[in-house]
Amino acid sequence: MTTEEERDRTLRWVERVAAFCVEEWGLPPITGRILGWLMICDPAEQSAGQIADVIQASRASLTSNMRFLTAIGLVKKVRRPGDRTAYHRIEDDAWQKVIQRKLESLSAFGEIADEGLAIAGGDERRAERIKAAHDSLTWLQDLATRHPLRR
Template sequence: MSGPDNQDEVLQWIERVATFCVEEWALPPITGRILGLLMICDPPERSAGQIAETIQASRASLTSNMRFLSAIGLVRRVRVPGDRTTYYRIEDDAWHKVIQRKLDSLGAFGDIADEGVALAGPHAERIRAAQRSLTWLRDIAARNPPTP
């Protein structure tokens, strides 16, 4: 991680990431701590043991959270030639990929909303409101694509 001069500040920042993840995304605090650590550590790879030690987590809890983060594409496993240890890292474009997948899934909901409007007929205002919001979000994303 960063040098010992700012270790406390780094740990506080990791905790802020965890708090954000809990409050905004309803993720467990450990998931946010893992993300925070992997975003700020140098070098960018950490073993499960290093992660657990830094964020004071059990290996069992860490394992299930690493599986989740890997499944959603934020964290990937890394092997170092000649080293049997598995390391984890966040790719530089991981956030872009996750957000793009989320936007794509919201766009797919538009098809479902179309069917709902057809079914509900004149009583479909709530569905139309969802469609308008999703269309607005899709259009913003199309006009302002993030740069990975």
């Protein structure tokens, strides 16, 4: 495979990551492209200029998305001794953080479902939809408890 073919294949993969992030998490495509690129790039640390060039993004858009990804702990800024450029890399535990946040949000909704069941009281018609959500969330929490994330 030629270098150009490898680059095209890599960029198609980055676009698949971006599409996933858009469809599953409602993130802007550029955010998904940044994550995709930072997962596959070599070296692992990339400057904002390098990332912008590869994913064909404006520096302003890249900067705001990078700030977001850094704030939520998926990307970290790295400095090299003697180099004034800031580099970015995906955190080693980024995906564990994503999954943990999802589980926590589902747990929070489980509490909301519990309250809904209390409000519905003995009215089975009102409670059955809430109970379906509650049971699904309980199943997922049990699964996560039995199979905790490990690195």
